[in-house]
Amino acid sequence: MTSKAGATECFVYIMLPGTHTFVTAGRFVLEPDRAGVPVGRFVYGKSYLDNPDAVPIDPIELKLAGTTYQTAALKGVFGALRDAGPDYWGRCVIEKHAGLPQLGEIDYLLYAPDDRAGALGFGLGPKPPAPQRKFNKTLDLEKLIGLADAIIANEDVPDGPEAGQVEDLMLVGTSMGGARPKAVVEDDDGLWIAKFNRPDDRWNYARVEHAMLELARACDVQTAQSRIVTVGDRDVLLVKRFDRERTDEGYRRARMMSGLTILRTEDTHQHRDRWSYVLLAEELRRISAQPKADAAELFKRMVFNALISNTDDHPRNHAAIAQDKDWKLSPAYDLTPSMPVSQERRDLAMICGDMGRYANADNMLSQCARFHLKPEEATAIIDSMEKQVKANWYETARREGISEQDCEAISTAFAYPGFRVKLQENP
Numbered sequence: 001m002t003s004k005a006g007a008t009e010c011f012v013y014i015m016l017p018g019t020h021t022f023v024t025a026g027r028f029v030l031e032p033d034r035a036g037v038p039v040g041r042f043v044y045g046k047s048y049l050d051n052p053d054a055v056p057i058d059p060i061e062l063k064l065a066g067t068t069y070q071t072a073a074l075k076g077v078f079g080a081l082r083d084a085g086p087d088y089w090g091r092c093v094i095e096k097h098a099g100l101p102q103l104g105e106i107d108y109l110l111y112a113p114d115d116r117a118g119a120l121g122f123g124l125g126p127k128p129p130a131p132q133r134k135f136n137k138t139l140d141l142e143k144l145i146g147l148a149d150a151i152i153a154n155e156d157v158p159d160g161p162e163a164g165q166v167e168d169l170m171l172v173g174t175s176m177g178g179a180r181p182k183a184v185v186e187d188d189d190g191l192w193i194a195k196f197n198r199p200d201d202r203w204n205y206a207r208v209e210h211a212m213l214e215l216a217r218a219c220d221v222q223t224a225q226s227r228i229v230t231v232g233d234r235d236v237l238l239v240k241r242f243d244r245e246r247t248d249e250g251y252r253r254a255r256m257m258s259g260l261t262i263l264r265t266e267d268t269h270q271h272r273d274r275w276s277y278v279l280l281a282e283e284l285r286r287i288s289a290q291p292k293a294d295a296a297e298l299f300k301r302m303v304f305n306a307l308i309s310n311t312d313d314h315p316r317n318h319a320a321i322a323q324d325k326d327w328k329l330s331p332a333y334d335l336t337p338s339m340p341v342s343q344e345r346r347d348l349a350m351i352c353g354d355m356g357r358y359a360n361a362d363n364m365l366s367q368c369a370r371f372h373l374k375p376e377e378a379t380a381i382i383d384s385m386e387k388q389v390k391a392n393w394y395e396t397a398r399r400e401g402i403s404e405q406d407c408e409a410i411s412t413a414f415a416y417p418g419f420r421v422k423l424q425e426n427p
Helices: 077-085 088-097 106-113 137-153 160-172 205-218 269-274 278-287 289-305 361-365 376-401 402-413
Strands: 009-014 024-031 037-046 068-071 121-123 183-186 190-196 226-230 234-239 244-247 250-254 255-258 319-322
Touching: 009 106, 009 278, 024 068, 024 106, 024 121, 077 255, 088 106, 088 137, 106 121, 137 183, 137 226, 137 361, 190 205, 190 244, 205 226, 205 234, 205 402, 244 402, 289 361, 289 376, 361 376, 376 402
Parallel strands: none
Antiparallel strands: 009 024, 009 121, 024 037, 037 068, 183 190, 190 234, 226 234, 244 250, 255 319
């Protein structure tokens, strides 16, 4: 796609449930107001509103109506549109590839390829392009690792024929996966997000994240499918894309909204008062077709994150998806341990009870009713998961190829002592 930096408007396309091609949903304009504050405006197209199969881009903020929607939040970009844009890593790749002096928010949407997270696409014309059919193959991983290393090191990326590989790396410009280097690859089973280790990693992040997904699954958490492939001396984590369904006609796309959008908040520390599992469980009631099941599942993920000291459990690492017209919580992804020094108190990124972010069993029990759980049900979940993590984290890690040295490095993450400190003993 070609455009000048600083685009102020674009068309928004969507792939409707059960289809394989885009239709035009509406038009998005982003311009500063008189005070210079960016304001975004979106309006659905009449032909889209007349389509009996049309679905809202966001069932709360962008309902199907002929009105013009407006926002000054998130630099003027509606949350559901932002979720289809590139994350930190995707922006780094786009900035390397675009070669333009300054990029605006719409530029990032336009330069990201159409195979972004979810079912949206963006373009300058009223008619949507055909979906792309070409993907990197798992055989390309060695070359992709080299390109990722070059981007991390802020080195020049190749021109000429290999520049296409750099463009392919933009397939990962999604809200799922954060700042780690990654690409999208395809094999006979479908599409995978390939997540690469960094040269400066303290341990083998690829194998550790895969082991955490396996451990979470053993704790009855619904997780994304994953596996490890080794390319030369480098391990790569492959995570199956749950927003794509492979068919003979092409890939069907599921709509997706991040927890950040569901919570109507931003990813800055000034807005952390709404980063909350409790609020997320309640907001899911407004969109989910299975709110009680999703709330209980979210409770399990909150407990698991506390038990592995995953302090990177921010709202972008949670999502809802809609394969058809109904929304539900997506499989869990980005489950990684961290090593805070404190053995008495560790905090999650999101509020989990009366004591705020405190990763503590009693704290999480304090708000269990908001997750549609009785105290005895929530207690049984916590006890069972704690037992599973304590008994099996090491065996799971070793089975998935994590070295003894790396196991030692991450050992203090699991079921830390403060998880069971009584609240009255630690006010």
